[in-house]
Amino acid sequence: MPDPTPSFTLVDVPGAMPLLGHLRAYKTRPVELLSTWWHQHGDALRFRLGLKTRYLFSHPDLAEDVLVKHPDRFAKVYDPRRPSSLALVLGNGLITASGDVWKRHRRIIQPIFHRARIATMVDQMAQVGEQRMAGWAAEEGQLVDIAIEMRQLTLEVISHTMFSTSMAQHIDWMIHKLQVSSQYAVDSDSNPLFLPLWMPTSRNREFRSALRSMDELIYGLLARRRQSGERHGDLLDVLLHARDDETGEGLTDQELRDEILTIFAAGHSTTANALSWTWYLLATHPEAKTRFHEEVDRVLQGRTPRADDLEHLPYMRAVFEESLRLYPTAPLVQRKVATPTTIGGLSLPQDARVVVSIYNLHRHPDFWPHPDQFLPERWLGTDRPCSRYAYLPFGAGPRACVGLHFASVEGLLLLALIGRRYDLLLAQDRVEPQFMVTLRPKGGLLMTRQPRITPAVSAAR
Numbered sequence: 043m044p045d046p047t048p049s050f051t052l053v054d055v056p057g058a059m060p061l062l063g064h065l066r067a068y069k070t071r072p073v074e075l076l077s078t079w080w081h082q083h084g085d086a087l088r089f090r091l092g093l094k095t096r097y098l099f100s101h102p103d104l105a106e107d108v109l110v111k112h113p114d115r116f117a118k119v120y121d122p123r124r125p126s127s128l129a130l131v132l133g134n135g136l137i138t139a140s141g142d143v144w145k146r147h148r149r150i151i152q153p154i155f156h157r158a159r160i161a162t163m164v165d166q167m168a169q170v171g172e173q174r175m176a177g178w179a180a181e182e183g184q185l186v187d188i189a190i191e192m193r194q195l196t197l198e199v200i201s202h203t204m205f206s207t208s209m210a211q212h213i214d215w216m217i218h219k220l221q222v223s224s225q226y227a228v229d230s231d232s233n234p235l236f237l238p239l240w241m242p243t244s245r246n247r248e249f250r251s252a253l254r255s256m257d258e259l260i261y262g263l264l265a266r267r268r269q270s271g272e273r274h275g276d277l278l279d280v281l282l283h284a285r286d287d288e289t290g291e292g293l294t295d296q297e298l299r300d301e302i303l304t305i306f307a308a309g310h311s312t313t314a315n316a317l318s319w320t321w322y323l324l325a326t327h328p329e330a331k332t333r334f335h336e337e338v339d340r341v342l343q344g345r346t347p348r349a350d351d352l353e354h355l356p357y358m359r360a361v362f363e364e365s366l367r368l369y370p371t372a373p374l375v376q377r378k379v380a381t382p383t384t385i386g387g388l389s390l391p392q393d394a395r396v397v398v399s400i401y402n403l404h405r406h407p408d409f410w411p412h413p414d415q416f417l418p419e420r421w422l423g424t425d426r427p428c429s430r431y432a433y434l435p436f437g438a439g440p441r442a443c444v445g446l447h448f449a450s451v452e453g454l455l456l457l458a459l460i461g462r463r464y465d466l467l468l469a470q471d472r473v474e475p476q477f478m479v480t481l482r483p484k485g486g487l488l489m490t491r492q493p494r495i496t497p498a499v500s501a502a503r
């Protein structure tokens with residue numbers, strides 16, 4: 043059958059160096075560099091990282107082909123026999139696994155992320171949020187790194203909802219270890235100059251030690267749950283009691299470790315960064331912020347948000363969607379060509395790596411009027427404001443984000459919960475994005491938390 047996707051012209055990005063290709067420029071600011079190349083050269087590009095050729099796709103039709111229409115031809119890039127990049131940290135968890143292992147684990151994990159299950163977690167999310175807000179009360183008016191605060195908050199939400207435990211005591215430590223290992227995963231990816239993990243460099247030692255500490259924490263969590271024999275109906279129970287339909291076997295300890303770490307890692311930094319970018323955009327768009335606060339005040343009347351409030355906060359939802367458009371926290375999605383294939387008139391050799399830039403799709407001028415402007419209003423009509431695959435903050439196809447509903451509910455709930463009490467004011471001049479598996483504000487996001495004095499809030503205080 044002929045390929046219905048329109049044809050694209052492939053352009054080779056100029057300036058590749060011998061051996062390194064475009065690696066040096068790419069490593070400094072990958073997301074922005076891929077955006078610049080796209081503006082300069084078009085929707086389908088070829089470049090080189092080290093000796094490996096990469097294809098960069100920035101058009102919704104190509105994204106649909108890779109992620110949705112032909113997932114069998116475009117595999118995940120990780121090989122469990124030779125772990126690299128993120129797989130060095132997460133092992134063979136849901137994000138990095140492929141084939142039968144992925145299918146089986148997705149079948150086990152998916153039901154806990156069903157919309158109806160998430161609705162039952164909202165009160166727990168709100169409780170965690172209120173507890174942390176109580177801590178904020180003592181520090182009102184002080185400068186704070188909101189990016190870290192959001193990570194602490196979302197890590198605690200994921201710990202309570204998925205593992206029925208608190209990470210409060212380990213939170214700074216765990217965030218640090220996750221940061222060390224994410225940075226290692228990004229820096230080592232496709233870098234022929236990066237020294238292999240077995241060499242005793244200080245960087246390698248630091249990375250191994252971070253992994254060891256996280257393993258201890260996770261195996262401790264597993265041991266405590268097994269010893270207690272308690273059932274919480276949470277993800278940890280689901281994983282511990284999953285049995286293979288055919289063999290009746292459960293998950294091994296290594297598989298459990300990989301899935302737990304995957305959910306801890308993927309389940310907190312993504313939403314935390316989405317929230318940080320939202321606070322940044324609101325702080326830099328005063329009219330939008332006023333409208334956001336007015337809506338929150340009107341709907342909540344000074345009380346803690348509940349699940350049924352979320353459908354009555356359309357402007358807040360629009361703000362969150364627009365923030366995920368401008369700063370998609372998973373800005374680049376990669377695949378490996380599993381079998382020689384042609385899409386959009388382009389022939390792709392086996393093993394070639396494809397990068398779909400979600401960041402570029404979200405700012406594509408053919409699909410978004412005023413693509414670089416923060417315009418929450420574009421989301422307020424009843425119709426989706428763009429072609430289906432021009433907006434993919436959670437990916438698409440069979441490997442789309444399993445935590446989509448969780449993240450959406452959590453993000454909106456925490457925005458309402460914080461926004462009803464605080465006005466967050468930006469306290470730094472320059473804010474730059476940095477790619478470290480997720481897109482985060484580089485060096486943090488300094489803000490002051492100004493308590494909001496509205497009649498309803500002061501009555502509730």
Ligand code: HEM
Nearest residue numbers: 136137308309312313316372435436437441443444445449
């Ligand atoms: C705003 C928040 C979030 C964003 C923007 C986001 C984005 C994404 C994207 C784009 C993918 C697809 C990656 C690919 O195609 O290679 C993905 C996959 C995934 N996400 Fe999320 N995510 C978010 C929150 C979460 C949360 C809260 C969890 C868990 C609690 C989670 C767990 C996962 C997992 C396990 C996968 C791999 C799914 C699979 O391959 O079967 N994510 N996410």
